[in-house]
Each structure stands twice: as structure tokens, then as C-alpha cells.
Amino acid sequence: MSKLDIKNGLIEMGHGSGGRASATLIEEIFVRHFDNELLNQGNDQALFSIPAGRMVISTDGHVITPLFFPGGDIGSLSIHGTVNDVAMSGATPLYLSASFILEEGFPLADLERIVISMAKASIDAGVPVVTGDTKVVERGKGDGVFITTTGVGIVPDGINISGDLAKPGDAIIVSGSIGDHGIAILSSREGLQFGTTIESDSAALHTLVAEMIAIAPAIRCLRDPTRGGLATTLNELARQSNVGISIQETSIPIKAEVKGACELLGLDPLYIANEGKLVCIVPAEDAGQLLAAMHKHPLGQNAAIIGNVCEDAQQMVVMKTAFGGSRVVDWLAGEQLPRIC
Amino acid sequence: MSKLDIKNGLIEMGHGSGGRASATLIEEIFVRHFDNELLNQGNDQALFSIPAGRMVISTDGHVITPLFFPGGDIGSLSIHGTVNDVAMSGATPLYLSASFILEEGFPLADLERIVISMAKASIDAGVPVVTGDTKVVERGKGDGVFITTTGVGIVPDGINISGDLAKPGDAIIVSGSIGDHGIAILSSREGLQFGTTIESDSAALHTLVAEMIAIAPAIRCLRDPTRGGLATTLNELARQSNVGISIQETSIPIKAEVKGACELLGLDPLYIANEGKLVCIVPAEDAGQLLAAMHKHPLGQNAAIIGNVCEDAQQMVVMKTAFGGSRVVDWLAGEQLPRIC
Incomplete structure (x- = not known):
């Protein structure tokens, strides 16, 4: 040859x-x-x-x-x-x-x-x-x-995780800061600099998941908020499980430089793609112990409880804003950042 | 929505x-x-x-x-x-x-x-x-x-089929006529007519395979001769198994209209892609019974023994031609028909 x-x-x-x-x-x-x-x-x-x-x-x-x-x-x-x-x-x-x-x-x-x-x-x-x-x-x-x-x-035996299993009262955890991947791609595409270089969070999450299910085998839903970002993933889960979701803006981890870039560009970090983060819905009684375990894993150090599941036949995702108001967080409409993954 | x-x-x-x-x-x-x-x-x-x-x-x-x-x-x-x-x-x-x-x-x-x-x-x-x-x-x-x-x-248990298992003396079977897919694509692309419309042989072969392994569980190799055609598949198998292969041109099934199209276009049917055919290498003693079983399946009606495996450290595929000579059948070089599958 x-x-x-x-x-x-x-x-x-x-x-x-x-x-x-x-x-x-x-x-x-x-x-x-x-x-x-x-x-x-x-x-x-x-x-x-x-x-x-x-x-x-x-x-x-x-x-x-x-x-x-x-x-x-x-x-x-x-x-x-x-x-x-x-x-x-x-x-x-x-x-x-x-x-x-x-x-x-x-x-x-x-x-x-x-x-x-x-x-x-x-x-x-x-x-x-x-x-x-x-x-x-x-x-x-x-x-x-x-x-x-x-x-x-x-x-593994005994594990049943699916997008349709969320129940009112469950806690919602995100494994770390949101928006890193999308902003890294956008800044690299446009040659933008935001003080420091923002890097994609691209990472394999399976070892984090293994530790999570060992501590909390009752986890109901896991999903990685890629295209469409956290907002779209939460809407998908609300629809599949026929529930509402309530989140607090101030609880959502986001890096200062990503936040700054989003403000500058007029982008909403809730809709920005991630490639090394997960959203977890878990019975409220397991959430504290699970969060503590996640914090010990390199990919879960900044994990946070960001809200909870509630009853809502309209399957709405609602966010309490930093200013004390509340707003509906809808599905991503149109295309924010094409070819992000 | x-x-x-x-x-x-x-x-x-x-x-x-x-x-x-x-x-x-x-x-x-x-x-x-x-x-x-x-x-x-x-x-x-x-x-x-x-x-x-x-x-x-x-x-x-x-x-x-x-x-x-x-x-x-x-x-x-x-x-x-x-x-x-x-x-x-x-x-x-x-x-x-x-x-x-x-x-x-x-x-x-x-x-x-x-x-x-x-x-x-x-x-x-x-x-x-x-x-x-x-x-x-x-x-x-x-x-x-x-x-x-x-x-x-x-x-299934007891079945061990792999490209590296061909042995000298084994028989080589092809499940039906070669070249139909490639010529169908080419004629459709170029708007050529060859008397009748030549149709692709695109088909799922798994039920044929199931009947074949039921009759001849000792089958050594199976491969579908897609891109690169029969010639390239035989060369792959010869190389993987470190054997030579000898085939007879007159035994290879080919439809008259495909043969005609190949002659007109200066193409060698041995290199034309198929999408509903397989090559099988099987111990010689099982070949007759296997062939009879294949003939009963709609996708194996025209199956034929086309040659046998031999010892050859050079891993050559040699064809006895219709005119009584013999020629080396090499790998496909270059690109005959791009985007055929």
C-alpha cells in the first residue's frame, strides 16, 4: 500500500x-x-x-x-x-x-x-x-x-432515568457553570476577546454520573443541556414529564466572563450550548447528599440546586429573576448560534 | 408547537x-x-x-x-x-x-x-x-x-464469521448478479438508457444470512461487496486471511443488461458496487448444500460458486477469464464512481 x-x-x-x-x-x-x-x-x-x-x-x-x-x-x-x-x-x-x-x-x-x-x-x-x-x-x-x-x-440494575419521570417537589441540579461552550465557539468564530480566552467546557460526564447514581440511585432525569441550552432542556423535561419547573436566576452558576460576554452580545446564557454540563432532577430528600458528592468530582465542583419541579398542566418553565420578578423561560425559538456542535 | x-x-x-x-x-x-x-x-x-x-x-x-x-x-x-x-x-x-x-x-x-x-x-x-x-x-x-x-x-452461539478465517480449499459463493446498484446509479445520474431500466439491488440480506448459517454454521467469511465491488471485497478477504483467491469469470452471475452497460461504458463489473449481494467463504464440503438453500431464498436465487481459496503468500486474487487465460484482479485504484452509496 x-x-x-x-x-x-x-x-x-x-x-x-x-x-x-x-x-x-x-x-x-x-x-x-x-x-x-x-x-x-x-x-x-x-x-x-x-x-x-x-x-x-x-x-x-x-x-x-x-x-x-x-x-x-x-x-x-x-x-x-x-x-x-x-x-x-x-x-x-x-x-x-x-x-x-x-x-x-x-x-x-x-x-x-x-x-x-x-x-x-x-x-x-x-x-x-x-x-x-x-x-x-x-x-x-x-x-x-x-x-x-x-x-x-x-x-446498572436498579437505575431508571428518563425524561418523563420528574415529579412535583423534585429538586433540579445543574452540574456547573452554563454557557461556556457556546461563548467559546462564538468568540473563536468572530475573533472576539473578552479579557481572557473563554474555553469550551467539552468533557465526558460518565464518571460524574457513575458517582451520582451510586449516591442517589433514585435520580429521575439526567440530560446534558447542549443545543438550545439550559432553557430548552428544562422545557423538554417539563413537557416529557407533564410538570412545571421553577428556577431561581441567582442560583444558576455562570462565569463572570461568560456573563459579561452575553451582556455585551445581547445573548441569554440560558439558551447557550454546553458540552460538559448536566441537568439532574432528583427527589428533594436526596438533593443535599447528591450535591455534596458532585462537589467532590472535578466536573461537579460548581454544581448547584437551581430550582424545583412543580405541578403545571401548562408545562411552563418559570424563573425568579435576580430583581425579584418572574418570567417564563420559553423554548429556544429560531436559531441563536448555528453549528455549535 | x-x-x-x-x-x-x-x-x-x-x-x-x-x-x-x-x-x-x-x-x-x-x-x-x-x-x-x-x-x-x-x-x-x-x-x-x-x-x-x-x-x-x-x-x-x-x-x-x-x-x-x-x-x-x-x-x-x-x-x-x-x-x-x-x-x-x-x-x-x-x-x-x-x-x-x-x-x-x-x-x-x-x-x-x-x-x-x-x-x-x-x-x-x-x-x-x-x-x-x-x-x-x-x-x-x-x-x-x-x-x-x-x-x-x-x-448466535456457535457462529464465528470474520474476514480472517478463510482457509485454502474453501469455496467462494456470491449470492446473485453483480453490478446492478452501480449501473443503476450511473444510468440514473447520466440519464442513460440501456433498453430496460436497470434497478439497484438494494436489499436487506439478514434473512438470507439467517438461513445460510442455519444450514452451514461453519461459514467462515461473509461480506457485502459494496464500494469497490466484488474485486475489492475479495482482495480484502485475501489480505485479512493471508490466502490467495482463484475465481472463474464464467461462473460470476451478471445480468445481460448490466454486462452490456459495462461494455458500452468501459467499466469492469468486478469493481461496480452492489447493495443487496454478499460474498460467502465456506468449507468446500458445505458449499453444495449451502448453495441449494440459498437458491430457495428470494435474494439468493442466482447464487453461484465462483471460485475457491488457495495458498498464496502474495494474497493475490486471480481470475480465469472466459477466453481461457488468467489475470490478476487487483484492488480498485482511484475512484470509479464517486458517491455510489
């Missing part, structure tokens, strides 16, 4: 042919960096043993722009995003697949940089990429690289 | 926001047509029970152009392609995920037509789409719709 010129080479249509050029690309970039026994089998599928039980599957396409941003890139994001979607059921993520749609002319060096970052995120999370696929589209029919990852995981 | 104008509407950036417009799109197109209990849970992941055993996972991105072609469309193809990749391990496919990358301006009516076709293919195969994701990219940054599907399945 001919060698790739990773330093200077570009993606060509032949890399998607399924023939020799595809095989070379797969070996020299994907297999080389993802390097694990299951992927190395070289079949069109990966085979592994599983115990009897409950499995979850989740998938996410990633089309973020720019591909590289403060705190991560499309590669690490594509691992974190799907690990998190699996973990939000309480499951232990086991394996990932990755599908790449590459644009003709995309630099091989950028692809390798992304794959190295993906491999690192995957190894750090302990969730290997065991199978994949690569397609190439003509110049002008894609945008560099799109990555769809799919993950599977096993839900 | 506002209603979609499916008849006249177009995909807008807001449909990828994660907010209200996304929720409307998901409900009125995806949930409505895929309609199954797991998807309807409305979580970011789907949960199901599994037995202890061996599972496979496989993923495929679909970027075919045109989106609609004789014998199928990107929707049905995206189901068949991944069901087949799962089935090529001998597994019973259980569930699918689907990730859509939509281009701004794509007609909602076309999207619905594709999703209806996907849903039909999925229901016909008995393999539901249980979770998904939708992203939208700006006009000119995509090409209508790309669909990545991922499938999981369970491998």
Missing part, C-alpha cells in the same frame, strides 16, 4: 472509493490512532461480549464550525457528546462507532489532528472507537469534516 | 437549533414515520433489554447522489446498508440509530419522502430506528441530506 503524505496531502475522491486509497487512509490515520483490538479486526463491524441487561444506544452528528476552538475540536467533541448522551441514561458507556464525511480538498494534516484528539478523548474516557466508516464528497458539497458518533452502554 | 408546511417548506437553520423548530421537525417527520415505542420515549438515547452474548456494532454514512434512483433512495439504502453490515457477522440485527445532516433549503417534502422510505425499509426488515439526531448546515456546506445509520445485533 502506498503511503499517505499526511503533511502536505489533501483528501481526494479516491479516499472514499472503498478501494486501495480508502484502505490506506483507514490504516494510516484511523486504525493507527484509534488502535484497539476490536477495530484492528478489520471487519465492517466490531464484535464484543455483553452481559444480559439493559442497553442504551445514542447517536450524534457533529458539524461544528470552526473545527478547532478553545478547549477542544470536532474530534474531542464528537467523543464527549455521545459518551454524554449514553451516560444521561445512567449507563456505563462501552463502545463507540465513528462515521466521517470528508470534503474533497480537506488537509490530511487537519484530519490527523482531529483523529488524534478523538483518540485521546476516547482513551481518556475509556470508551474505544471500535468501528467506523469514511465517505468523501466533492469540494463544495460538504464543509471539511462531519463526524457522526454512536455509542452503546449498559444501564 | 407550530405545524410544518411539509408540502412547500424548506429546511431552515432553525431546524437544527435544538429548540422549538427542531422539536417540531422531529415530531412531524421523524417520530411520526419511524413511530416505535423506543423512539417515542423522547430521550437522547434509546433503552432496550439484551441477552448475554456477543454483540456487533456497525456504522455507515450515506452520501449517495442522486438521492432517488431506480430501485431505491438514500433512505432505504441507509437501512439496507447497515442491516447488511451487521448481518455479515452472522448477527441478527436488532436496532438502528439514524443521524441526519441536512442542508439549508432542502425541501421538506423530499425529506419526508426519504423518511417514509427509510421507515418502510426498517419495518420490512424488522429492525426499528430507535434513536436519532438532526443537524443543519448552511446552503452550500452540504448536499441535500447525508444519513449515517448505526446498527447493533446479536451473534
